[in-house]
Amino acid sequence: xxxxxxxxxxxxxxxxxxxxxxxxxxxxxxxxxxxxxxxxxxxxxxxxxxxxxxxxxxxxxxxxxxxxxxxxxxxxxxxxxxxxxxxxxxxxxxxxxxxxxxxxxxxxxxxxxxxxxxxxxxxxxxxxxxxxxxxxxxxxxxxxxxxxxxxxxxxxxxxxxxxxxxxxxxxxxxxxxxxxxxxxxxxxxxxxxxxxxxxxxxxxxxxxxxxxxxxxxxxxxxxxxxxxxxxxxxxxxxxxxxxxxxxxxxxxxxxxxxxxxxxxxxxxxxxxxxxxxxxxxxxxxxxxxxxxxxxxxxxxxxxxxx
DNA sequence: AAAACTGGCAACCGCTCGGCG
DNA sequence: ACGCCGAGCGGTTGCCAGTTT
Numbered sequence: 487x488x489x490x491x492x493x494x495x496x497x498x499x500x501x502x503x504x505x506x507x508x509x510x511x512x513x514x515x516x517x518x519x520x521x522x523x524x525x526x527x528x529x530x531x532x533x534x535x536x537x538x539x540x541x542x543x544x545x546x547x548x549x550x551x552x553x554x555x556x557x558x559x560x561x562x563x564x565x566x567x568x569x570x571x572x573x574x575x576x577x578x579x580x581x582x583x584x585x586x587x588x589x590x591x592x593x594x595x596x597x598x599x600x601x602x603x604x605x606x607x608x609x610x611x612x613x614x615x616x617x618x619x620x621x622x623x624x625x626x627x628x629x630x631x632x633x634x635x636x637x638x639x640x641x642x643x644x645x646x647x648x649x650x651x652x653x654x655x656x657x658x659x660x661x662x663x664x665x666x667x668x669x670x671x672x673x674x675x676x677x678x679x680x681x682x683x684x685x686x687x688x689x690x691x692x693x694x695x696x697x698x699x700x701x702x703x704x705x706x707x708x709x710x711x712x713x714x715x716x717x718x719x720x721x722x723x724x725x726x727x728x729x730x731x732x733x734x735x736x737x738x739x740x741x742x743x744x745x746x747x748x749x750x751x752x753x754x755x756x757x758x759x760x761x762x763x764x765x766x767x768x769x770x771x772x773x774x775x776x777x778x779x780x781x782x783x784x785x786x787x788x789x790x791x792x
Numbered sequence: 793a794a795a796a797c798t799g800g801c802a803a804c805c806g807c808t809c810g811g812c813g
Numbered sequence: 814a815c816g817c818c819g820a821g822c823g824g825t826t827g828c829c830a831g832t833t834t
Contacts, residue, residue, distance in 0.1 A: 507802075529819065545820075546803065581822060596823075597801055
């Protein structure tokens with residue numbers, strides 16, 4: 487790349503390059519240039535636009551902030567749900583996950599994961615990448631999100647980022663998070679997303695997989711508390727041993743149920759995802775269920791609850 | 793009221809990949 | 814086959830506003 491040049495000219499260029507936060511003038515310049523010439527050729531853009539920024543920096547600024555369809559504001563429960571689900575499937579494939587959240591950038595999703603999700607894991611003293619944490623998320627956090635989604639009366643109908651209709655679903659509001667999912671749910675098959683797919687192991691492109699919003703199948707936790715304590719579709723769990731999830735096989739066929747047409751058609755109910763009775767596991771779940779309640783998670787640790 | 797701490801997020805960095813000559 | 818270059822990705826850093834002590 488140009489940085490490999492060792493000339494004086496390069497040193498001069500380097501001296502001139504601006505870094506740090508973008509100014510309004512720089513933003514305007516970038517927007518204007520892209521309006522005239524389109525995206526791409528970022529290094530050329532950086533040179534020709536008059537911006538004293540690297541092409542890389544220009545690209546990032548545009549994609550993460552200036553691009554018109556970039557959404558601002560808090561992530562909705564639906565989006566959080568999707569992030570949790572897709573991360574459980576794909577791991578830290580942020581850009582891939584972002585493709586399924588129209589208007590959200592990989593950077594934003596990554597930040598969300600690091601600041602919110604990993605924080606929860608830290609509070610609980612669990613490795614955020616551990617299967618135990620994933621199980622806890624799946625069994626407690628996600629059902630709670632589902633509950634929130636249900637209480638907001640419309641089920642999500644997230645579709646892939648290529649769909650032109652998604653722009654209308656994500657209506658920006660002048661203040662705060664956008665109104666979402668104002669359209670009626672689309673009846674398309676939900677993909678089962680339960681299996682964890684280690685990065686690199688997949689060979690299908692985002693454009694061919696999960697093109698529909700992947701509202702996943704969750705384990706029916708009522709089965710945990712109604713006489714099937716040690717196994718659910720491969721998710722092994724014994725609340726009477728240590729209070730922790732044990733020997734799970736998250737990532738294989740666990741919870742990989744048949745696709746369904748729509749949640750509503752199936753009588754999809756939040757009550758299907760009732761909380762387990764076990765105290766210790768409840769601690770995890772309670773700590774997870776509401777991300778705002780970090781205080782509680784902190785207390786859990788103080789009490790040595792988990 | 794002020795210092796210390798924390799969380800959220802924008803931006804940067806290093807690396808990899810793919811296209812092209 | 815090789816090197817160059819543009820583009821993209823994931824990890825990390827640094828700043829700033831809000832909160833706590």
